[in-house]
Amino acid sequence: MPEFLIPYNFVRTTEISTGQKKSPGIMHDKFSGYSGKIVCQLTPKTRTIIAENPGFGSAHELSQICDNDGKPFLPSSSLKGMFRSVAEAVANGCYLLFDKKYHYKHINHPIDVDVSRKIRGIASSPCSDINHLCICCRLFGMVGKQDDVQAEGKAIFGGKVSIGDATTTKDDYLEGSYNNKLVVKGIMTPKPHHDLFYEMNGLIRGRKFYYHRRDNELKAILNGDVGEFDKSFVKWIKAEALFQFTVNFSNLEKDELGLLLYALELEEKKVNNEKVGMYHKIGMAKAQGFGSCEIKITRLELMDNPQSRYQNFGTGITDALNKKLDFQKHFFQSYFGKDWIQKDALPNIFDLQRIMSLNGYQCHNMHHPEQTWFGTDEGRKPLPTIEDVFLNRNMLIE
Numbered sequence: 001m002p003e004f005l006i007p008y009n010f011v012r013t014t015e016i017s018t019g020q021k022k023s024p025g026i027m028h029d030k031f032s033g034y035s036g037k038i039v040c041q042l043t044p045k046t047r048t049i050i051a052e053n054p055g056f057g058s059a060h061e062l063s064q065i066c067d068n069d070g071k072p073f074l075p076s077s078s079l080k081g082m083f084r085s086v087a088e089a090v091a092n093g094c095y096l097l098f099d100k101k102y103h104y105k106h107i108n109h110p111i112d113v114d115v116s117r118k119i120r121g122i123a124s125s126p127c128s129d130i131n132h133l134c135i136c137c138r139l140f141g142m143v144g145k146q147d148d149v150q151a152e153g154k155a156i157f158g159g160k161v162s163i164g165d166a167t168t169t170k171d172d173y174l175e176g177s178y179n180n181k182l183v184v185k186g187i188m189t190p191k192p193h194h195d196l197f198y199e200m201n202g203l204i205r206g207r208k209f210y211y212h213r214r215d216n217e218l219k220a221i222l223n224g225d226v227g228e229f230d231k232s233f234v235k236w237i238k239a240e241a242l243f244q245f246t247v248n249f250s251n252l253e254k255d256e257l258g259l260l261l262y263a264l265e266l267e268e269k270k271v272n273n274e275k276v277g278m279y280h281k282i283g284m285a286k287a288q289g290f291g292s293c294e295i296k297i298t299r300l301e302l303m304d305n306p307q308s309r310y311q312n313f314g315t316g317i318t319d320a321l322n323k324k325l326d327f328q329k330h331f332f333q334s335y336f337g338k339d340w341i342q343k344d345a346l347p348n349i350f351d352l353q354r355i356m357s358l359n360g361y362q363c364h365n366m367h368h369p370e371q372t373w374f375g376t377d378e379g380r381k382p383l384p385t386i387e388d389v390f391l392n393r394n395m396l397i398e
C-alpha cells in the first residue's frame with residue numbers, strides 16, 4: 001500500500017526565551033526607532049488565485065481579482081495575513097488569528113471544539129492590551145476582544161507596518177477563460193476535531209502550513225465536472241508572473257525590523273545538497289498546490305530621524321539594502337540568543353525551513369485522506385511531523 005501525505009503540517013512552537021516579552025505598541029518618543037520603506041518583488045512559482053468572493057460550500061465559478069484596467073493584483077490584506085502568520089511562527093507570537101472555538105457541521109451532527117487550553121506559551125493568550133503586545137501585534141496590529149479589555153481605548157492598535165497591494169503592469173499574466181476553466185478538487189474547510197492531526201500529547205501541534213508543489217504537479221483539470229467540494233476557476237495568475245509591492249514602516253525597534261525583513265523574504269537553504277528557496281503561500285487552493293510564491297527584497301530605505309534630516313539638509317533617506325542580513329541576524333540574537341547558524345536548530349525554524357522549501361524530499365503522493373480511511377483502524381497513524389517527513393519515517397499508509 002502506497003505512502004501518502006496530508007497536504008499540510010504543523011510548525012512547532014518554540015520554548016519561551018527572554019526576548020519574547022510583551023511591550024507597548026507605541027514608544028514614548030514617537031520619533032525613535034527605524035522608519036522607511038521596503039520594496040519587494042513577488043513571483044508566483046505555481047498558479048495562483050485570489051478571488052473576490054471565495055464563497056466556500058457551494059460550487060461556482062471564481063475569477064482572479066483585477067483592477068479597472070483588467071490587470072491582476074494581490075490585495076494587501078492577503079499579503080498582510082500571509083506575512084503575519086509567518087512572523088507568528090518565527091517569533092512565537094500570540095495566536096491572534098487562530099479561532100480557538102470551532103463549530104463544524106459534520107455529515108451527521110454538529111461538532112463543537114474548544115482548544116484554548118491546548119495552546120502553550122506566550123501564544124496561549126492573544127494580546128488584548130496595547131501596552132502589552134507581542135512582537136507580531138506590534139508590527140501588524142491587533143483588535144482585542146471586547147470582553148478581554150478593562151479600559152476603553154486599549155483594545156485596538158493599528159500596527160507599525162502598512163503593506164500595499166502587489167501590482168503588475170501586465171495583463172497577460174492571466175490565464176483561462178469561460179471556455180477553458182480549471183476545476184480544482186476538494187477545497188475544504190479545516191477540521192480540527194480530527195485530533196490525530198491537530199493534536200499531539202494533548203496540545204495543539206503548532207501552526208498550520210501547506211507543503212509546496214511544482215506547478216506541473218498541481219491537482220487541477222481543465223473543464224472537468226464540479227463536485228461538492230470542488231471549485232471552478234475561470235481566470236488565474238500563471239506561474240512566473242511578476243508583481244511588486246511596497247511595505248512602509250515607522251518607529252520600529254531593531255529586532256522588529258529584523259523579524260519583518262525575515263518574514264518577508266525568508267532565506268535560501270541547502271537541503272540534501274539541493275539549493276532551494278523558502279517560498280510563501282497565498283490565495284486559494286493551497287492544499288492543491290496553488291499560490292506558492294517567491295519574494296525578493298529589492299530596496300530597503302531608512303529615513304533619517306527628523307532632527308538630523310533638518311541639520312544635514314540631505315535627502316533624509318539612506319539605502320540600507322546591504323544591512324538587511326545584519327537586521328535579520330540581530331532579531332535572532334536578541335530574541336532567541338542564537339546566531340544565524342544556531343537559529344537553524346530552533347524547532348520552529350527547523351520546521352519552517354523544510355515545509356516552506358520546494359525540493360525533492362517532499363512526497364509527491366499528497367492528498368486529503370478518503371472518508372473511508374478515517375473509518376478504519378488498520379494502518380492508521382497520527383500525522384507524521386515535519387521532521388518525520390524529512391527523515392522519511394512514520395508515513396501514512398493508504
Ligand SMILES: [Zn+2]
Nearest residue numbers: 094127134137
Ligand atoms: Zn499578539
